Amino acid sequence: MGLTITQKADTLGTYRFILVRFMETLAAWVPTSPELEVKTLFGRHIWVLAQHADAIGHRTVELRAKLHYDRAPQPPYLSAMKMLQEAAASGDRIAALYDGALPDLARRVQDYLAHTDTLLDAPTVDILRRVLADLDRMHADRAEVSAKRADLRADAARVNAITQAFAAARELVEYREGVTT
């Protein structure tokens, strides 16, 4: 991959932007989802995502960007995020987030890890590995809730459209112009 320091900061800033917006999406869903199990699933995961955003935000300053630097992703990914935010039924929200948006983000993080120098970039690698481990834990929490609330069905077509929108957003990071090293 051979990213410059600035490009690495932009990548992390983009991850942070996404994590904060996902946190806000969950927060918006808490009062508007009727089911206790769903509210509390989202409520617990608000904090998980906030911690990820916080850790990444402290790393960006080490990469010569601002503390808690964040950067909007490319427009197709932003569109997918908007579709996710607009999911209204609890079943759709759960499926779109845990089967669509989060696995897509995990794949992008794994791709970053696969291409970076894990020694040179070790502090970032440590943070992103923790993020991936927490995402696994979030999926386990979701599985527990879905087992308890099998009545919460998703509209497959609607969820698929959201999942596809994330997958179709091939390029994620809007790198700054005039990159300096």
Add this chain to the structure above:
Amino acid sequence: MIAGDARRTKDVRGVTLQQDPAREAVFTVVDTDAEMQDWPGMSDQSRREKLHRHMNNEMGALEIAAQCLVDFTEAPWALRMQLARQAADESRHVLILQRRLKEIGGKEGEFPVANFEWGVTGMIDDLPGRLAVQNRTFEAGLIDLLGVLRNKWREAGDDTTADLLDGILADEIAHVRFANRWIRTLTEENPRVLLQVAHAIRLLRDINRRLAPEVGDTNAVGIEVTPDRLLPPAVNVDGRLEAEFTEEEVHEVLRQAGFRSILPSSSPTRKKEAAR
């Protein structure tokens, strides 16, 4: 400020409150204390109702913290982190109380619920005001109430519930403390924040004055409101001090709770036993 103008409201006896958050149909949502089922003592039914009510109140606290994250995206990140943590804490509290409710034979929807705190805080358009009302007033009141309830459950022989309430109490102290710290910080940065806090507290007082139950009212199960049932719970002096209320503030709470005549003019901690 609140993003957009999506607030939906309801009218409760001439008072405008934010419309209720989403609840499953199994819950009967009511607007006033008079419609709640509240039994004195620690009968089986009363125990289930207490846990059921508390569970719904924790759900409301979760919803309020979450809504603050949505409405105040420009707030300092460190404060948003505290709200995110609070959302997770309140989620755990809901699940803990749901589990205990089921263990003692209760179920969701067994009793009416009200979302008064959500209704009030949603009418406040700034974060310092919401922190002052939700964390610094409602949750601080919960510090007092949990101190009393924990002891009641223990005296009734239910150490399991008492221990759970003790754990929840520790979390609530942390929620009040961060609100106290942030209100101080924000006020130091901008003294006008005090006006927002004062406005929010005035709103709460006005709503309470118009909706609070009065002596002689009866609730949904025919229990009459007597003067002793309107008394605030004993002030949890230690808990409030841990939550970083100043000694003067605790002193004022004790004074308002009716301990004026026995209070010294100095530290309230000397009289904390008297408040119990």
